[in-house]
Amino acid sequence: MKASIRILMVVAFTLTAGQAGQAGAADKEPLFVGAKKCRTCHKKELIGNQYGEWEKGAHSEAFEKLKSEDALKVAKEQGIAGAPHEAPECLKCHVTGYGEDAARFSKGKKLKNTDGVQCESCHGPGSLYRKKKVMSDHDKSLAAGMWEPGEDEKICTGCHNDESPTWDAEKGFDYEERKEEIAHAIPEDVKGKYLERSGRPLARTWTTTRTRTTTSRPPLRRVRRRLQDCGAGPVAARGPFRSYASGSCHSTVTRASSIRTSYL
Numbered sequence: 001m002k003a004s005i006r007i008l009m010v011v012a013f014t015l016t017a018g019q020a021g022q023a024g025a026a027d028k029e030p031l032f033v034g035a036k037k038c039r040t041c042h043k044k045e046l047i048g049n050q051y052g053e054w055e056k057g058a059h060s061e062a063f064e065k066l067k068s069e070d071a072l073k074v075a076k077e078q079g080i081a082g083a084p085h086e087a088p089e090c091l092k093c094h095v096t097g098y099g100e101d102a103a104r105f106s107k108g109k110k111l112k113n114t115d116g117v118q119c120e121s122c123h124g125p126g127s128l129y130r131k132k133k134v135m136s137d138h139d140k141s142l143a144a145g146m147w148e149p150g151e152d153e154k155i156c157t158g159c160h161n162d163e164s165p166t167w168d169a170e171k172g173f174d175y176e177e178r179k180e181e182i183a184h185a186i187p188e189d190v191k192g193k194y195l196e197r198s199g200r201p202l203a204r205t206w207t208t209t210r211t212r213t214t215t216s217r218p219p220l221r222r223v224r225r226r227l228q229d230c231g232a233g234p235v236a237a238r239g240p241f242r243s244y245a246s247g248s249c250h251s252t253v254t255r256a257s258s259i260r261t262s263y264l
């Protein structure tokens with residue numbers, strides 16, 4: 001009895017803390033954090049390595065491009081005296097957040113020009129949506145300031161327009177076609193399921209068995225050994241754990257929310 005009251009209190013606390021956190025986030029203005037921060041999660045193969053795709057593409061090279069022979073020629077034609085990679089007239093479309101107030105950047109630190117046109121030029125400043133739990137929920141991500149470059153052509157035409165000295169009026173900007181060229185999708189079978197597929201939430205919140213309830217998390221190594229003892233076969237170092245956990249030893253729990261429900 002005592003134990004279940006304590007668990008209820010933990011659940012209640014977690015819920016209120018979560019809600020308070022969200023209300024706070026809605027009041028704040030999102031700040032630029034830079035592509036390196038997105039890299040932590042979006043360099044993973046399982047999620048589709050968007051960081052790697054971006055790194056290979058033209059946008060990450062946009063600043064370096066301003067140092068090319070072509071750029072020097074273009075700058076000269078535009079009557080720009082200095083180096084194009086130092087000219088505000090060029091930088092405004094070739095890097096992320098150029099000319100924005102320092103207060104618009106996380107910790108007041110501007111992004112490095114050398115990273116070119118980064119994730120947040122298209123997805124919006126990320127300080128409020130970049131948490132895994134927010135990111136996994138489309139509506140929450142939008143509420144935290146994430147943009148939808150797949151739905152909103154204006155995000156692209158903010159730079160791809162006739163103010164660009166290399167603009168090709170005849171070619172124009174074909175939104176659907178150009179989107180294809182920079183595609184970096186989350187694989188179909190992972191989309192919307194990354195948290196579950198990556199297996200980590202279960203390992204982190206492994207708190208219940210059929211015979212015993214505990215509020216502490218046993219070391220992953222012990223979980224793995226126990227599952228093996230149950231005849232689950234070899235257990236991978238990382239998820240998906242669900243296929244192993246649904247054996248005879250443990251109930252099927254894959255997300256923190258279902259574990260909480262099983263307590264209540």
Ligand code: HEC
Binds near residue numbers: 072078080162163166
């Ligand atoms: C209004 C935004 C904008 C401005 C301002 C701008 N650029 Fe660009 N630039 C672009 C875009 C968008 C592209 C990609 C063009 C494409 O392939 O559609 C580009 C491409 C380029 C390229 C590569 C062209 C090619 O054909 O591969 C060079 C070189 C370049 N810009 C130089 C400059 C220089 C130098 C300046 C400053 C004088 C400048 N740009 C200012 C948006 C801009």
Ligand code: HEC
Binds near residue numbers: 051120179
């Ligand atoms: C030049 C603009 C641009 C840049 C830069 C960019 N993206 Fe995207 N991103 C898009 C567009 C467009 C889509 C497609 C959205 C759609 O089709 O709904 C997209 C989709 C995505 C998706 C969702 C894919 C899916 O299947 O739903 C992720 C995740 C993503 N981008 C992450 C990143 C990360 C991380 C970076 C930086 C390393 C980045 N993007 C840089 C424009 C961009």
Ligand code: HEC
Binds near residue numbers: 059096149150155156
């Ligand atoms: C902050 C400005 C900016 C935004 C926003 C932006 N781009 Fe770009 N884009 C550029 C620049 C600059 C280049 C040229 C980079 C280079 O050549 O190194 C470029 C290059 C490209 C290229 C490659 C062109 C080539 O010839 O290799 C494609 C495709 C492209 N952009 C599509 C998009 C799409 C689709 C969106 C919107 C979802 C978008 N861009 C948003 C600045 C931008």
Ligand code: HEC
Binds near residue numbers: 033038040186194
């Ligand atoms: C702590 C990990 C983490 C970080 C950091 C992170 N993301 Fe994500 N992102 C995720 C996860 C998890 C998903 C959801 C994957 C799924 O299950 O579909 C996601 C989804 C997305 C999507 C698709 C969202 C939707 O609802 O369509 C975009 C776009 C995206 N991320 C962009 C970014 C950008 C840009 C940054 C950096 C500013 C970033 N992410 C930082 C983990 C992260």
